[in-house]
Amino acid sequence: MVDRRRLRMRTAFPRTRPVSRPAEPEQRHGLAAWVRSTKVWVGTVVVAVLATLVTNGLLTVPGQLFNSEDAKDRLRQGPDFSVTVDFVHLDDEGRSGVTKDEFRPSAAQESLLARQGSAGTAAYTRLLHSIGAAGLDTLTLRVTLTGHRNQQIDIKDLQPLIVTRTAPLTGTLLCAPSQGDLSTMNMLIDMDRQFPVAHDVKFGGGPGAEGGASVEMGPPFFARRTVTLRDNEQQVLLIRAVTQRHYVAFRLEASYMLGSHEKKTVIDDHGKPFQVTALLSATGKASSYRSVYRLQQDFSMRRIDPHGGGLC
Template identity: 25%
Template sequence: MANGIEGGTFHGPVVQAGTAHISMPAPAPRRRTRRAVLPATVGVVLAAVAVVWALSLHFPGEPVAIDAVDVVNPMPGTSFRLPAALDLSPDGLDALNRGDYGADGSFAAWFARNDAVWMGYTQIRITLSGGGADTVRITGLEVEKSDCRTNAPAGTLFYAPTGGNGGDDTELMFFQLTEGVGLARTTDGDSYFARRVITLKPGEQETVQTFVSAASQDCDFVFRLTVARPGKPPLRKVVDDHGRPFRLAASPEPQGGERAPFEGYGALYIGGAASRDGRFTAQDARTFSFSGAGSAGQGAG
């Protein structure tokens, strides 16, 4: 997100062209005028550029800069779905398992090209830095959800449940989209910012790791960051997915029953803890069932 420059009105130096006195026959005076104006115009432009550059050094931008926003879900190990049924050939599925996502070589590009949506949870890494002249404090981070709805199974499901907690989560901020206000919480459910405040000095960088979950509804959401500034009202900043809301679909896990709801999908691929080696394999959505790690039912690969 670009930094702005706050301040009053600034006036750059004015450059005025002189008159060149050269004895030449007519109509040379008109040509002399043009040739005298060109150096003057260049001088004004260069002076203006110099003023803007000088101001950028002496007048800082926003108190907090959002340097990067990245989805860092493990693959395989996170479920996602596509709106259309994707019938992959054995070679196509093997290429996907090898990390061959096409000409651009990027899973993110493949994910966006297929209009895919993460399911159950998503991990988002936010990189912040102090962008002003003063030390500031991050005193809150919330998720604000919108357009929540319940969707029937359809399209393609890549089902990849995890076999554990996925690693050290002690520094993660947890958010649950089923809550009325999505406050950042610790692993034991306490308010994250009741225990800790993030301080950012000018130019200092901090990475925030978030874990957002959705159990029963699909939702769009953004983060809202609260920044405390010395002698000024708190600042609220929106963190989104590069200009649009994040999207998260409801978990495909069983909700109160033994059988996961796979029957409505046009194509089903299972991986993670639901397969023998973690790689995705094609399954029949009408007959496949899974109720926990190591307990895949008929047709498990």
């Protein structure tokens, strides 16, 4: 007979078998392990180097491809630089002028001219300008330049643009000759030359020299230099135009660099050209002026006979 109690115990507690564990992979040793670790180290270094290059590239590329100062200048309104022109009479050139047509003064203008010391006043200078009188033999301009850009402006040339060149004017001569010595200026332009160019100024002779002191042409002004302007910086140029044979009306054209851009602008007398004329007697002309005002000992300006000779 089968022992039922032992059978029940075998059924309730079945006999277990030992579980076999999977075999652990063998660890790599020797050359294979060294190669694997070296690959990991090299990969880490390469990734770090690439990250550095990418980061630096992102920071520096805009500076190489995008000029921030140029962009700022494109947004700024107005001219690259402003120009103010003043007519000045230096000690060596007097305050003489000649009109195209005969000057017929009003009562107020006649009174101004006849006033003692009138030739040395600002009112007389304004009168010359208001009646359109050209400078006699010389014209001196004080040109003040003011920069208005973030980038530096380099003015590399100042070229006269001839509007008219004819025989000297024959209207009214207002003669107030020089009473002083030589004055300092930056540029000298001979308007009798076919292609006038701005030159340096050389002062020859002297008070004790034979013939007295003189102003002479030096080398071309812009041959060895430029005039630079930074933002809000000012430069002042004293420019003298001279003629001994002609009447010349002209403007000045400034050529300059703004960053890498070459540009030009024109300088004139509020839309009108500048004017300078030679004295008639210096050109050997037989014709005389229509009327003449000459400086008196009390520095007033009185009308004289235009055919009397010794006009100025």
